[in-house]
Structures are given as C-alpha cells and as structure tokens.
Amino acid sequence: MxxxxxxxxxxxxxxxxxxxxxxxxxxxxxxxxxxxxGENGAGKSTLLKTAAGLLEPIGGDLWLNEVRLSExxxxxxxxxxxxxxxxxxxxxxxxxxxxxxxxxxxxxGRFGILGEKDHEIVDRAMAATDTxxxxxxxxxxxxxxxxxxxxxxxxxxxxxxxxxxxxPTVYLDIRYQAQFMRxxxxxxxxxxMAAIVSMHEVGMALASADRLLCLKDGSVYASxxxxxxxxxxxxxxxxxxxxxxxDPEYGPELADYLRQSFGIGRQ
Amino acid sequence: xxxxxxxxQSNRRWAAALLCLALxxxxxxxxxxxxxxxGITPGDVISILTGxxxxxxxxxxxxxxxxxxxxxxxxxxxxxxxxxxxxQTFFRNPIAxxxxxxxxxxxxLCVAILLILFAMRAGIPGSISLISAAFFGALLSMGxxxxxxxxxxGKPTLIVAGIMIGYICSAATDFIVTFADDAQIVSLHNWxxxxxxxxxxxxxxxxxxxxxxxxxxxxxxxKPISAYRLGEEYARSLGVNVHTLQVLLVLYSxxxxxxxTAYAGPVSxxxxxxxxxxxxxxxxxxxxxLIPACFLGGGIFCxxxxxxARSLFSPAELSISSVTAVFGAPVVIVxxxxxxxxx
Numbered sequence: 001m002x003x004x005x006x007x008x009x010x011x012x013x014x015x016x017x018x019x020x021x022x023x024x025x026x027x028x029x030x031x032x033x034x035x036x037x038g039e040n041g042a043g044k045s046t047l048l049k050t051a052a053g054l055l056e057p058i059g060g061d062l063w064l065n066e067v068r069l070s071e072x073x074x075x076x077x078x079x080x081x082x083x084x085x086x087x088x089x090x091x092x093x094x095x096x097x098x099x100x101x102x103x104x105x106x107x108x109g110r111f112g113i114l115g116e117k118d119h120e121i122v123d124r125a126m127a128a129t130d131t132x133x134x135x136x137x138x139x140x141x142x143x144x145x146x147x148x149x150x151x152x153x154x155x156x157x158x159x160x161x162x163x164x165x166x167x168p169t170v171y172l173d174i175r176y177q178a179q180f181m182r183x184x185x186x187x188x189x190x191x192x193m194a195a196i197v198s199m200h201e202v203g204m205a206l207a208s209a210d211r212l213l214c215l216k217d218g219s220v221y222a223s224x225x226x227x228x229x230x231x232x233x234x235x236x237x238x239x240x241x242x243x244x245x246x247d248p249e250y251g252p253e254l255a256d257y258l259r260q261s262f263g264i265g266r267q
Numbered sequence: 268x269x270x271x272x273x274x275x276q277s278n279r280r281w282a283a284a285l286l287c288l289a290l291x292x293x294x295x296x297x298x299x300x301x302x303x304x305x306g307i308t309p310g311d312v313i314s315i316l317t318g319x320x321x322x323x324x325x326x327x328x329x330x331x332x333x334x335x336x337x338x339x340x341x342x343x344x345x346x347x348x349x350x351x352x353x354x355q356t357f358f359r360n361p362i363a364x365x366x367x368x369x370x371x372x373x374x375x376l377c378v379a380i381l382l383i384l385f386a387m388r389a390g391i392p393g394s395i396s397l398i399s400a401a402f403f404g405a406l407l408s409m410g411x412x413x414x415x416x417x418x419x420x421g422k423p424t425l426i427v428a429g430i431m432i433g434y435i436c437s438a439a440t441d442f443i444v445t446f447a448d449d450a451q452i453v454s455l456h457n458w459x460x461x462x463x464x465x466x467x468x469x470x471x472x473x474x475x476x477x478x479x480x481x482x483x484x485x486x487x488x489x490k491p492i493s494a495y496r497l498g499e500e501y502a503r504s505l506g507v508n509v510h511t512l513q514v515l516l517v518l519y520s521x522x523x524x525x526x527x528t529a530y531a532g533p534v535s536x537x538x539x540x541x542x543x544x545x546x547x548x549x550x551x552x553x554x555x556x557l558i559p560a561c562f563l564g565g566g567i568f569c570x571x572x573x574x575x576a577r578s579l580f581s582p583a584e585l586s587i588s589s590v591t592a593v594f595g596a597p598v599v600i601v602x603x604x605x606x607x608x609x610x
Contacts, residue, residue, distance in 0.1 A: 054500055078506035087498040094496075094552045105494055105505040111555065112490035136277075 004065055005029040005194045006051070006162045011060035013043060013050040019058055020046045024220055026213050028194040030161065033185060035209035036198040039239060042215040044198035045085075045166050051196060052083045052164045064162060078106035082160035084151050084168055096134040096142065096150045100126055103157030125157035129183060145176035149183070156187055163188070163195040170200060177201065181208035202235060203261040214238045230263030281556055284548050288563035292341060295570040299337040300329055302574060304582045331467070339466040339474065340573040341566035343531050346478045346523040348545070348565020349485060351538025352557060353520035356492055357513060358422050361602055364539035365524035368425075368517075369408040369432030371533035374525070375459055376436040376443075377404025382455050383447040394465065397458065398529045405525030408432050409517070416517055417510075460586030461532035463573050470530060477526050481519050482562060488515060489554040496552060534569070535588045536595025541565045543602050568594070 005028050012022035021043035028034040036044045049055045051062060053069055062069035064080055072080070082103070091099060103125065104118040114122070126132045129149045134142060139150065148168055155163055165184075169177040185208060188195050199205045205212060206226040214221040214229070222234045229235055236243050236258070243264075246255040300316070301309050307325050315321045315329050350365040357363070366372075381400040408429075415428050444452060491512050494502040503509050527534055542557070545564045549556055569587075572594060576585040 049500070052504055054503055074503070074506040074508070078504065081504070083501065083504040085498065085500055085504075087500055089497045089501070091497055091552065093546065093550065098553070099497070102494060102497060102505075105490070108490070110487065110490065112493060 005032070006065075006196070007063040008051065009061040009063065011047075011050070011062065012058040013046045013055065014058050015046070015055070017058070019218065021215050021218055021220075022059065024060070024213070024215075026211075026220075026223060028162070028196060028211070030192040030194050031189050032210040033188055033195045033197060033208060035205040035212045036196065036215065037202065037205055037212055037235075037238060038215035038221070043218070044215060047215070048083075048085075048164050048166050048196060048198055051162075052081060053077045054083075075106060078158070080160055081162045081164060082155040082158040084148075084155050084163070084165040086166055086170065091139045094139050095136050096131060096139050096146075097122065097126070097136065099139050099150055100131070100153045100157050103154040106158065121159065122153075122157050125153040128156065128187060129153040144171045145173070145179070148172060148176070148180055152180070152183065152187070156191065156193075159191075161193060163193050165195065165197045167198050167200065169204065177204055184208075202239075203263075206230060206263045226263065233262075233264060235262040236264075277551070281549055281551065285556070285560060285563075288560060288567065291567050292563055292570070295567060295574070296334075296337040296341060299340070299570055299574050300333045302578055303328070303333055335466045335468050335471050336463050336573070337570065338471050339530065340463045340569045342471070342475050342478050343463065343527045343534070344537060344541075344569025344572075345562035345566040346474075346481070346527050347534060347537040347569070348541035348561040348563075349478075349482065349558065350520040350523040350527075351540075351565075352542040352545075352561040353485065353516045353523075354538070355542050356495065356554075357516040357520070358426065360422075361543060362539060362599065363426070364536070365520055365527075366433075366533065366535060366538070368412045368429035368521065368524075369436060370405045370521060370524045371528050371535075372433040372436035372440070373406075373408030374401040374404040374528040375455075375533065376440045377401060377407070378458055379440045379443045379447075379455055382458075383443050383451050398470075401458075401532075402525050402529035404436075405521070405528050408436065409521035409525060412521070413514065413517055416513065458532050461534045461588045462576075462584070463531050463569070463587060464577075464584070466530065474526055474530055478523065481523050482558075484515070485519055485558055486555075488512065488519075489558060492516075492554040493552075496554075531587065533588060534591060536591045536599070537565055537568055537572075540591075540595040540598040541568050543598060544568075 007027045008024050011024040012019050013024070014020040024047065026034065036047060038044050046055065050057050053074070064072070069077070100122050101114055104114055104122065105112065107118060108114055126135065129152050131146065131149050131153050134146060134150060139147070142150070169180055172180060181204060184195060184197070187193065206229070209226055211223065211225055212229055213223045216238055221238055222229060222232065241258060242249070246258060250258065301307065301312050305328055307329065311321050311325060312329060315326050320326065347365060354363040354365060354367070355361055377400040378397060381396060411432060412425065412429055416425055444455070447455070491502065491507045494505050494507050495509065495512060499509050524538070541564045542561050545557060545560045549560055551557070568591070572587060572590040576587050576590045579585060
C-alpha cells in the first residue's frame with residue numbers, strides 16, 4: 001500500500017473545521033523535489049504545515065516511509081522531517097554556527113549540549129552549503145541569500161528524510177534563487193532527501209522541480225513533471241492569465257515573458 | 268577537540284563575565300554588611316561573621332539586620348532578573364518586565380484589603396500576613412493572566428490584559444483607601460515604595476528556597492528556550508511542546524515576581540533592565556549562559572541599588588524603586604534608541 005518517500009493520500013488541510021484545500025494526493029520520492037504552486041492564499045503554506053505535522057489534517061492520510069505520520073510523536077517526526085518556514089525569530093545576536101547547531105536539537109540531551117559527532121555533522125552541513133566562513137558571524141548581520149543557506153545548513157544538520165520549505169526563495173535576487181535551488185537539488189540527490197517546496201516564481205519552479213503540484217480554489221488544479229505541465233498549457237490558468245488576450249492585455253514584451261515563464265513554446 | 272567551533276574569544280568573554288558576576292555578589296554582600304548608619308569596621312565584621320564575636324550590639328546589627336537584608340537583596344534581585352528574562356523570551360519583546368502582567372497591582376490590592384478592611388477588626392496585621400496577602404494577590408493576577416494565555420493566541424492582547432488588570436486593581440485599591448485612616452494609608456504607601464529592610468533569616472530561607480527551585484526549573488527549560496527563540500513553529504517542528512513551554516515561562520516568572528513583591532513590595536525596572544545589560548555584556552543568546560548570568564546580574568543590581576537607597580541620604584532611606592528606576596530607566600531608553608538605530 002504505502003511506498004518510500006513522502007506521500008499524501010486524499011488529504012484535506014485547513015484550520016479547525018475550515019477546509020482550505022481538499023483531495024490532495026501526491027508523492028515525493030527520496031532525492032526528489034516537489035514544488036507547490038498557486039496564488040497567494042491557495043493553501044501552499046497550510047499544506048506544508050500539515051505535512052510537517054504542525055497542523056492536524058482535516059481528512060486523509062500522510063505516509064512517511066510506510067509509516068503513518070499520525071502514528072509518530074513529535075520527537076520521532078523531528079528526526080525525520082525538517083522545516084524551513086518564513087517566520088519571525090529573534091536570533092539577531094546568535095552566530096550562524098549557533099543557528100546551524102539548533103538542527104541537532106532532536107539528537108542532544110536535556111541541556112542541549114552538542115557532542116563531538118554533532119559538531120562534525122554541523123561542520124559538514126556548513127561546508128556543504130558554503131557557509132563555513134560565516135560560522136562566527138552574527139545571524140542578524142548577513143544577507144538574505146546567506147541567511148537562507150545558513151537555514152538550509154540547519155535543516156540538513158537535522159539529517160532529515162523529508163525537507164519542507166515554505167517560499168525559501170521569496171526574498172532572494174534571481175542569482176541567489178538559482179543558487180539556492182541548485183544547492184537544494186544537489187543536497188537532495190546526495191542525501192536521498194525528499195523535499196517539498198512552495199514557490200512563487202513559476203519559471204524557477206519549472207526549472208528546478210522533479211514534480212509540481214498546483215493548488216487552486218480549494219483543490220489540486222494540476223500535477224505532474226515540469227514538461228507535462230508545460231505541454232498541457234494549464235499553468236496560465238493557475239494564475240488566471242488568459243492566453244487568448246495575452247498580447248493586447250500585457251503588450252508583446254511582457255506577453256513573451258509570461259509565455260516563457262509558463263514554459264509555453266519550449267521544446 | 269572543538270576549540271575552533273566556539274571562537275575562543277567568546278569562550279573567554281563568557282567565562283570572564285560569569286566569573287566577575289559570581290565574585291561581585293559575595294563582595295557586594297560583604298560591602299553592604301560593612302556600610303550602614305552604625306559604624307562597624309570591616310575587621311569587626313569579619314570577626315563577627317566568622318563567629319569570633321564582637322560587642323553585642325554590633326553582632327545583632329550584622330547578624331539580624333544587615334546580613335539577612337543583603338542576602339535578600341541578592342536573592343530577590345536575582346529572582347527579578349530571571350523573571351524579566353523569561354517574560355522577554357515569552358513576549359519576544361525587550362521591554363517586557365515582570366510587572367506588565369499586573370502582578371504588583373494585584374499584590375497591592377490584597378495588601379490594601381488586609382491593611383485597611385481586615386485591620387479595622389483585627390488590629391495591625393503582622394509581616395507574615397502581609398507577605399501572604401501580597402503573594403496571594405500576585406498569584407491571583409498571575410492566575411488570571413495564565414487563564415487568558417491559554418485562551419488567547421496574540422501576545423499583545425495578553426499585555427493589554429495585564430495592563431487592564433493593573434488598572435482594575437489600582438481602582439479597587441483607591442476605592443478601599445477612601446475608607447482608610449491616615450495611619451493605614453501611610454503603611455500602605457510604605458509597603459508600595461518597596462524595601463529590602465526588615466527581613467529575618469526565616470524570610471530569607473523561604474524566598475531562597477522558592478527562588479532556587481524556580482532557578483532549577485528554568486535551567487531545565489534552557490534547551491527548549493533556545494529553540495523557541497527561532498520561532499514558535501520551528502520549535503514545534505523540533506519536538507518542543509510550545510504551549511507547555513509558554514505556560515511554564517509565565518508561571519515561573521510570575522512565581523518569582525510574586526515572591527519579590529510579597530517580601531520587598533513592587534520593585535520596578537530591574538526585570539526589564541537586567542536581561543538587557545547581561546545580553547550586552549555576554550553578547551550571546553545562549554539561555555544556558557543567560558539564565559545564571561541574569562540571576563547574578565539581578566542580584567548585583569539590587570545589592571547596589573539597596574546600598575545607594577540606604578546610604579545616600581543616611582540615616583533616611585530612599586525607596587528601592589526610585590533607585591532602581593534611576594539606574595534602570597536610562598537603560599530602557601538606550602535600548603529603545605539602539606533598536607531604532609538598528610532597524
């Protein structure tokens with residue numbers, strides 16, 4: 001019945017009794033990236049929080065490597081899944097290394113003291129994300145791009161099987177977006193991690209995802225590989241863009257830009 | 268080994284700062300025992316403390332007045348420092364202090380009820396009943412706040428609720444005061460000025476026990492607090508029971524503030540200022556370091572303030588809150604200015 005990786009089976013997510021998205025069935029294999037697309041408020045964050053076990057699913061099942069998520073306690077989840085959410089923290093005076101060390105939280109004892117093995121794992125996580133140089137720098141003093149890499153280092157120091165990232169590229173310049181997604185891909189392949197990532201940038205999503213899941217109006221609008229979605233021509237509709245009136249509505253340059261972003265006309 | 272992992276510079280800084288704080292405490296306790304309106308030489312103080320005796324009046328002044336007073340200032344100051352640290356962690360706001368939750372006004376109301384309404388029938392209440400009344404009042408406001416915190420998600424709402432509790436209690440206190448005679452008003456006023464005077468060893472034992480128990484409990488929270496600083500949902504994803512943690516933060520900080528208010532009356536500003544000073548001194552967010560440092564720092568702050576309060580215009584005594592405010596308020600202003608500058 002169940003399979004490797006992370007799987008959502010007829011999942012309904014929402015707050016309390018208010019359903020935001022229902023009927024979600026999807027799977028991410030180890031080493032793969034699933035990107036969530038959809039307009040603001042389509043339920044991407046809600047789905048990610050539910051997948052992370054931070055929200056109770058309203059219906060359906062979540063399977064992590066053949067184990068039902070609801071049968072795992074918080075501590076068991078913490079060694080299997082790592083989240084990278086966009087939320088406020090007051091970490092300004094912490095050094096980047098202290099941030100990464102937090103990833104070892106589920107593995108340390110009552111007082112959170114890191115052992116030699118933990119320090120080695122943190123070292124490797126920082127080396128893998130090219131953040132070793134930032135080790136002693138205050139987290140509050142680095143750029144957004146560096147900050148996301150430090151947060152990614154923290155996530156992989158947690159040695160998860162599943163990574164859940166909520167709009168990790170949203171404040172990044174295009175170069176750092178590409179750099180981040182490239183890094184994420186490499187890490188997922190090397191460490192056999194499955195990643196679920198929500199994104200706004202359609203073009204970047206098509207270029208970096210193994211599979212995509214598009215949410216609209218409370219249900220799954222489309223899903224598949226980048227090529228399948230581009231060929232089906234359904235992506236403009238996801239954002240309410242009408243292809244017939246593309247040129248008069250946006251002008252030729254922006255119309256071209258939109259076509260490119262949606263992968264239309266690409267072979 | 269891991270010496271490259273934590274820059275040795277920070278390690279040295281932390282060790283030096285904690286050592287300084289730890290050494291300053293006994294030094295200041297000794298100093299406050301030596302200084303007072305009755306002149307007793309440090310040599311005599313040492314011989315009295317080591318049990319070699321001295322003249323009877325001096326022994327009595329030192330062992331029954333100055334020594335317990337100094338230890339109380341240290342312990343209660345430490346309690347305030349810890350209480351402030353916990354609330355600043357909970358509210359993620361550097362200006363939160365133990366009395367934003369209406370704890371002191373709840374205590375004052377109960378003290379007023381005791382002093383005025385009960386005293387009409389039963390005469391002047393003793394110090395034990397005063398302490399109990401203040402503790403009860405503080406716990407009452409705390410219980411109300413805890414009840415609200417389990418219902419409310421938003422922390423600003425909780426602060427507003429605390430302030431409202433404060434207003435209600437003050438209004439009720441004013442109402443009761445209209446029935447009071449002058450002597451009762453004076454004793455209420457004296458109580459609400461706050462002071463570390465009049466503590467005996469029995470008081471010291473109880474407050475130390477309570478503070479040390481809370482301190483131990485808080486040390487056990489160091490690990491979840493470190494995760495909580497990085498965001499509530501992130502902490503939950505690491506397996507922290509955030510709700511329990513929040514309740515414990517408010518519970519411990521209220522218990523500590525209630526203990527201080529019961530014994531010394533409302534002592535303002537220490538809880539706000541000390542964690543800020545300690546952060547600036549240690550330049551770290553590690554709760555494992557900040558918790559003991561805030562305790563020691565609070566003790567030092569109150570020892571110095573108490574020393575100033577009773578020696579500046581000796582033999583007249585200033586209220587402890589006016590001294591802590593003079594030291595504390597500028598710190599709060601500097602924090603506000605620095606935050607503006609940083610953002």
